[in-house]
Amino acid sequence: MTEKPSGTERPEAAESSADAAPLVELADVSKMYGNIRALDGVSLDVRAGEITCVLGDNGAGKSTLIKIIAGLHQHDSGELRIEGEAVRLGSPRDALDRGIATVYQDLAVVPLMPVWRNFFLGSEPTKGWGPFSRMDVAHMRRTTHSELLRMGIDLRDVDQPIGTLSGGERQCVAIARAVHFGARVLVLDEPTAALGVKQSGVVLKYVAAARDAGLGVVLITHNPHHAYLVGDRFVLLKRGTMAGSHRKEDLALDELTRQMAGGSELEQLSHELERAPVPDHLR
Amino acid sequence: MSAPASAETGAEQGEGHASDERLAPRSPLRRLLGRPELGSVVGALAVFVFFSFAADSFLRASSLSTVLYASSTIGIMAVPVALLMIGGEFDLSAGVMVTSSSLVASMFSYQMTANVWVGVGVSLLVTLAFGLFNGAMLVRTKLPSFIITLGMFLMLTGLNLGLTKAISGTVSTKSISDMEGFDSAKAVFASQLTVGGVDIQITVVWWLALVALATWLLLRTRAGNWIFAVGGGQHTARAVGVPVARTKMGLYLGVALGAWISGQHLLLNYDVVQSGEGVGNELIYIAAAVIGGCLLTGGYGSAVGAAVGALIFGMTNKGIVYAQWSPDWFKFFLGAMLLIAVLLNAWIRRRAEANR
Numbered sequence: 028m029t030e031k032p033s034g035t036e037r038p039e040a041a042e043s044s045a046d047a048a049p050l051v052e053l054a055d056v057s058k059m060y061g062n063i064r065a066l067d068g069v070s071l072d073v074r075a076g077e078i079t080c081v082l083g084d085n086g087a088g089k090s091t092l093i094k095i096i097a098g099l100h101q102h103d104s105g106e107l108r109i110e111g112e113a114v115r116l117g118s119p120r121d122a123l124d125r126g127i128a129t130v131y132q133d134l135a136v137v138p139l140m141p142v143w144r145n146f147f148l149g150s151e152p153t154k155g156w157g158p159f160s161r162m163d164v165a166h167m168r169r170t171t172h173s174e175l176l177r178m179g180i181d182l183r184d185v186d187q188p189i190g191t192l193s194g195g196e197r198q199c200v201a202i203a204r205a206v207h208f209g210a211r212v213l214v215l216d217e218p219t220a221a222l223g224v225k226q227s228g229v230v231l232k233y234v235a236a237a238r239d240a241g242l243g244v245v246l247i248t249h250n251p252h253h254a255y256l257v258g259d260r261f262v263l264l265k266r267g268t269m270a271g272s273h274r275k276e277d278l279a280l281d282e283l284t285r286q287m288a289g290g291s292e293l294e295q296l297s298h299e300l301e302r303a304p305v306p307d308h309l310r
Numbered sequence: 311m312s313a314p315a316s317a318e319t320g321a322e323q324g325e326g327h328a329s330d331e332r333l334a335p336r337s338p339l340r341r342l343l344g345r346p347e348l349g350s351v352v353g354a355l356a357v358f359v360f361f362s363f364a365a366d367s368f369l370r371a372s373s374l375s376t377v378l379y380a381s382s383t384i385g386i387m388a389v390p391v392a393l394l395m396i397g398g399e400f401d402l403s404a405g406v407m408v409t410s411s412s413l414v415a416s417m418f419s420y421q422m423t424a425n426v427w428v429g430v431g432v433s434l435l436v437t438l439a440f441g442l443f444n445g446a447m448l449v450r451t452k453l454p455s456f457i458i459t460l461g462m463f464l465m466l467t468g469l470n471l472g473l474t475k476a477i478s479g480t481v482s483t484k485s486i487s488d489m490e491g492f493d494s495a496k497a498v499f500a501s502q503l504t505v506g507g508v509d510i511q512i513t514v515v516w517w518l519a520l521v522a523l524a525t526w527l528l529l530r531t532r533a534g535n536w537i538f539a540v541g542g543g544q545h546t547a548r549a550v551g552v553p554v555a556r557t558k559m560g561l562y563l564g565v566a567l568g569a570w571i572s573g574q575h576l577l578l579n580y581d582v583v584q585s586g587e588g589v590g591n592e593l594i595y596i597a598a599a600v601i602g603g604c605l606l607t608g609g610y611g612s613a614v615g616a617a618v619g620a621l622i623f624g625m626t627n628k629g630i631v632y633a634q635w636s637p638d639w640f641k642f643f644l645g646a647m648l649l650i651a652v653l654l655n656a657w658i659r660r661r662a663e664a665n666r
Contacts (some may be wrong), residue, residue, distance in 0.1 A: 086313040097549070129549060137543035139609040140535075148539055149550035151532040161530045 036264045049074050049110035050200040050212050050243040051127065056105035058091050065091040068105070069269050071262045073243040078234065080254035082287050083264035089247045092264070093216050096245065097129035098122035116190055123149075128205035129214040132221065135201035138190030142182060145189045146204050170207070178203040178233055195226030201257060202233045206240060213237050214245045219253050231257055251287040255280045264285060338527065346603030348616030349655040354617025354625070355599065355620050355646065361629035367631045371508045377512065381624025382517035383572065384598055385617050387591070390568040391521045392599035392616030393528065394561045396606025398541035401444060401565050403462035405591030406583035410466050411437040411582045413474060413575025416483040427492035428579075433568050440466070440567025444557035467589060487581040493517040499571070500579040513575055520568070524613035537561065597644065598623055601651040622647060 049072035058066040066088045073079045083089050094100040095107065098116030106113045109125050116122045122129070132275040145165075152163045171185045178197055189197060191280045205213050215234065235257050238244050248254050254261060261278060264287055265272040271286055297298045314537045341391075375376055387404055394401055414436045419429030440462070447458045471481065486492060502509045528534040536557045539547035548554050577583050600606065601622055602615025626643050630636075 030396055099549070119549050120553075123551045131546070135546065137539050137609065139542040139605075140538050144535055144538065148535060148547065149552045153532060160532075161526075162535065164530065170369060257406050292603055 037249065041179075048108075050110060052106075052108040052111075053092075054106045054108065056102045056107060057097065058088075058095060058100065058102050060111050064227040065267055066102075067268045069264065069267075070105075070260070071245075071272065073245055075211070075243050076238055077259040078238050078246055078257050079243040079260045079262065080258035081245060081262050082249060082251060082254055082283075083270075084249060085285075089249075089262040089264060090216070093129065093131075093214055093245075093247055096122070096127060096212075096214050098127070101108060107132075108222075114122070123208075123210075126209065126211035127214060128210035128212070129192065130198065130201040130205060130215040130216065130218065131302070136189045136197050139188050141186045142175075142189045142192070142200065143168045143185040146171040146174070146200065146207075150208055150308075174203050174207045175200065178206075178236070193226065195222050195229050198222075198230050200235050202230075204239060206242065207237070207239055210242060212243045214247070216247050217249070218246070219250060223259060235276065249287070251280065251284045255283055290294075312540065314437045338636055343636055344608060345511040347618055348603070348657075349549075349651055349658050350602045350618040350622065353623050353651050355626050357622050357629070357647070361625060365629055365632035367633070368629055370405075373628065373632055375508050375510055375629045377624045378514050379434065379624075380627050381621045382511065382513040383575070383593060384591075384623050385517040385620030386513060386520060386572050386575075386614040387551075387565075387568045387595045388598035388602070389517075389524045389613050390561075390564040391592075392604050392611055392613055393524055393537060394565055394601050395596070395604045396528070396541050397537045397558060397561045397607070397609040398544065399448065399558060399561065400459055400596070401562065402456065402459040402592050403444065403466055403567055403593055404569060405439070405458075405593075406463055406470060406588040407437065407440055407566065407569040408468050408591065409578060409583065409585065409588035410440065410572045411481060412577035413573075413585060414487055415475055415574060416577050416583050417472040417474070418490055419486050420435040420484050423478065423489075426486060426489050426495045428491075429486075430495055433573065437566045437570040437573065438563055439566075440569075441562040441564075442559065444565075445562035448562070449555040449558055461608060463592065470588075471586045481584045481585050483577075483585075485581040486577075486643075492578070494577040495574070499574040502639045516571055517620075520571075521613050521617045528613055533560065535555065537611055548551040563617060593622065594644075599646050601648060603655050619651075622651075 029254070048175075050159055052071040053069055053071050055063065055068050055070055056066060057068055069088070069092060071079055071081070081092060092099065095102050096114075098119045098121045101115050101117075107115070109127070116125070116127075124191065137148065140148070143164075147162075147167050147170075153160045154163045155161050160197070168185050172182060175182055175185075178199055180196060180203070192200065202213065202215070202218075213234075216231050218234065219252055222230065231253060234244060234246060238257070246254065246258065259275055261271070261273045261275070261283060263272070273283075368377075378461075387408065391404055411433050415426075415429040415433035417429075418424065418432045419426050422428070433545045444455075444459055444462055447453070449457050451458070474481060474483060487617060497512075499512070501512045503512060503515070504510070527538060536547065539552050540554050540557050542555055576587070598619035599611065599616045601619035602612065602617070604611030604616065623644065626647065627640060630640055630643065
């Protein structure tokens with residue numbers, strides 16, 4: 028049984044966590060791919076009951092950052108601290124064992140597999156011993172249904188391939204899974220990128236629910252509107268470096284949007300778009 | 311927070327009912343349509359009915375026993391090959407690995423004048439080493455398994471011929487039928503059981519045992535969940551902590567184990583082994599798995615389906631003989647059957663998805 032009871036041993040929400048060590052802390056972390064500097068001197072912390080948003084354009088280093096926290100890649104310099112202890116994560120399993128669960132935009136689930144198999148993938152509860160050890164299928168089916176119901180997803184049939192669910196529902200299943208297995212830090216990679224407005228709202232609600240359950244959340248996105256709705260802290264990445272780090276009370280949405288879009292670059296773009304003279308051949 | 315979300319999911323699925331009652335309307339027929347082996351079962355029934363009419367002697371008990379035997383020799387390999395395909399990989403060396411396995415057992419026993427069981431044991435180790443090599447190369451290099459096992463296929467084909475000629479001077483091994491332990495080994499790998507007056511080859515027992523084991527593994531164990539996952543979404547599986555490399559290595563070891571059982575039967579049934587045998591069989595195993603509902607891209611399929619696929623091969627192979635047609639047509643029938651089965655499977659899957 029690798030399943031951990033959910034809801035126990037969790038630190039209390041935001042108020043008490045401010046003075047404790049952050050759940051995850053990156054200090055001046057850099058990562059090179061060959062001679063390309065993908066990430067340079069990035070710092071952020073994730074606290075229980077808070078959502079830390081990482082924003083940046085394509086190629087800003089968001090994916091690299093995620094992969095370091097998730098244990099897929101190792102950082103080259105700087106420190107990754109989990110509850111104050113400097114670590115190097117060797118594999119995703121390593122990260123999971125330390126309570127860090129990552130939900131990837133396109134890798135959240137295996138589409139052809141039934142919902143209940145997906146829900147417990149990698150942490151299947153077993154009964155019996157030795158060569159007769161088998162999955163506790165009845166328990167898995169029942170738990171999947173009840174846990175999803177708790178998150179507000181009422182499935183007809185946990186046996187349907189998860190690929191038949193909508194994109195938003197799949198994200199929610201992945202989040203519900205992480206919460207069920209007692210993750211203390213939830214890393215979400217562009218959870219709303221491929222979704223419509225309504226579906227995005229549903230997903231953001233689960234993100235907030237996870238936060239209220241006392242998890243520390245890292246939300247990676249390039250949508251400042253979504254980030255501002257739920258975020259407590261904002262880290263802006265630009266070409267692999269930190270372009271800013273703010274708390275919500277120090278930052279207005281307009282400012283976030285402006286910084287996110289590259290600030291002066293956006294102004295110049297809008298300038299160009301407005302005043303662009305009509306080329307001769309289009310006259 | 312639950313109310314709006316459930317309203318939304320309910321609306322999306324186009325269902326007005328409240329909760330679990332919604333499960334009821336899904337009839338047993340629908341559930342059957344969702345099974346990967348359905349297409350192959352329908353196909354097997356069709357082939358059976360066809361040869362029952364086309365060949366008078368097809369329905370005799372002795373004929374059916376022969377059909378089962380032919381099916382089992384393919385099925386013993388088709389089952390582990392199907393698991394491997396569900397895990398998203400190929401093994402083109404599976405056919406010649408059977409021959410290699412029997413050659414090793416035969417030549418080791420003969421050259422060392424050892425008990426046949428020693429040769430059988432050495433053969434197990436060597437064959438598992440082949441599987442381990444395939445798996446390790448795949449995991450290490452991350453090259454497509456098609457290429458790696460194609461290389462292995464060619465190397466083993468060459469080794470089989472080259473080493474056999476170098477050691478025994480001809481393309482076949484020397485007979486080991488008078489050696490110590492031959493009879494007991496033959497009892498395990500190549501004997502006949504008489505059930506109700508009909509002779510059943512012991513390979514049929516091996517085959518059924520493998521199907522049962524593989525089905526249990528696939529549907530009821532963690533390893534089975536991992537096999538589906540590494541085939542259906544390798545990166546997802548890795549991200550949630552599934553040991554992808556170990557699972558794939560295990561699948562290649564499974565194929566090697568099948569090759570060993572098959573190989574020992576080949577040797578003990580005929581006393582001698584032709585070193586050029588086995589080439590082309592790998593595609594028959596793959597075809598049986600595909601007829602049985604395995605997706606070429608991995609992540610979907612069943613061991614029972616692969617076994618039924620093997621049964622279709624056995625019925626066609628022997629049915630053509632009983633119908634007194636030229637066996638030259640065998641491959642043509644198989645090819646046509648493969649295409650029909652794949653189309654049928656794809657159609658059923660679409661229906662099954664639409665019906666959900």
